[in-house]
Amino acid sequence: MSGSSDFSRSLWLAQNPSKRWGELFFLFYTPFWLTLSLGIIVPYKLYETFTELEYLIVALVSALPAFFIPMLVIGKADRSLCWKDRYWVKANLWIIIFSYVGNYFLTHYFFQVLGASYTFPSWKMNNVPHNTFFMAHVCFLFYHVASNITLRRLRHSISDLPDSLRWCFEAAWILAFSYFIAYLETVAIVNFPYYEFVDRNAMYRVGCLFYALYFIVSFPMFFRMDEKSSDKWDLSRVAVDALGCSMLVTIILDLWRLFLGPIVPIPDGKSCLQSGLPWFSH
Numbered sequence: 001m002s003g004s005s006d007f008s009r010s011l012w013l014a015q016n017p018s019k020r021w022g023e024l025f026f027l028f029y030t031p032f033w034l035t036l037s038l039g040i041i042v043p044y045k046l047y048e049t050f051t052e053l054e055y056l057i058v059a060l061v062s063a064l065p066a067f068f069i070p071m072l073v074i075g076k077a078d079r080s081l082c083w084k085d086r087y088w089v090k091a092n093l094w095i096i097i098f099s100y101v102g103n104y105f106l107t108h109y110f111f112q113v114l115g116a117s118y119t120f121p122s123w124k125m126n127n128v129p130h131n132t133f134f135m136a137h138v139c140f141l142f143y144h145v146a147s148n149i150t151l152r153r154l155r156h157s158i159s160d161l162p163d164s165l166r167w168c169f170e171a172a173w174i175l176a177f178s179y180f181i182a183y184l185e186t187v188a189i190v191n192f193p194y195y196e197f198v199d200r201n202a203m204y205r206v207g208c209l210f211y212a213l214y215f216i217v218s219f220p221m222f223f224r225m226d227e228k229s230s231d232k233w234d235l236s237r238v239a240v241d242a243l244g245c246s247m248l249v250t251i252i253l254d255l256w257r258l259f260l261g262p263i264v265p266i267p268d269g270k271s272c273l274q275s276g277l278p279w280f281s282h
Contacts, residue, residue: 011156012149017077019226022087023145025070030142033062037135042192052123059131063138067092087226090238092137094225095144097242098218099136101250103128106214108277109253114207115198115266143181147219150177152227170220178215182208199264206263213252221245254279 014020041047041058050058070078070088078086107128110116122129151173158169186208189195197203221241225233233241 012153014148014152014227016087016226016229018075018081018085019087021075021077022070022091023148025075025088026066026091026141026145027149029066029069030138032065033138034142036062038188042189047120047192047194050121052121055120055122055129055131056134059134063134066138066141084235085232090225090233090235091141091144091222093235094222094238094242095137095140097239098222098246099140100133101243101246102140102214103133103136105246105250105277106253107132108280109210109257112266112280113253113257113262114203114210115262115264116203117196118194119196120194139185143215144219144222146181147174147177147215148223151219151223174216174219175212178212178219179208181215182211186211198266202264210253210256210263213256214249217249217252218245 014023036058047055070086078088083089104126107116108126118129118132120129122131124130125133151170154170154173155166158166161169183204186203190200197207222245225238225241
């Protein structure tokens, strides 16, 4: 049997050839930026000599190939498709929007609710370092593709169960995987000293649940894109979906801020309110 036939019947990979190629590309690309950041720069403390420029260059080197490589190395499944119909284009657009909102707006919830702060030199937009916009993009691509693959496999495994049970299993898996990803990221950057928390233990215990709220919403929404061969998304639908997801996450985080408040007392010097999300003003 051919390798392509094996792929088409995979319980992990998408049936849509363009989506399958895009997901595999993002997975195989992940070790590059992950090794650069967590395998070289952090262990060898190269960041100690970094200025604003070096931080930005590292972020650009990590993120831009996710756009340029698929332009130059066109997958077999994409050769007959217009560029705007290729899955990697749609996935990048969805994550661009979601990660931009997450950085520009939602990072301030990390400052206000979780007691986080960035202390490395950086050029900033709305008090958020420029390089985090690019690093969040490749991180979120990896997280969402990993979620797609595991959720797809789960759906195959429970396809014979009643609808109510399938819903419960999927909801439980999304919650667990979202928390796992949030916790994994928090642990992975523990050796980088310039992303600080007022109380790191509280971040591990409760803050990761707050962060997981991003993914509890975004994982199942991102999964829907081009999953059914009969339901191909255009770029306008991709953009509207990502914006809707971003708005829903914002509402949930703000409800936490209003009704539950910070997970620890936030010292004045750590609150980072000076740049202003207007609804944070008291």
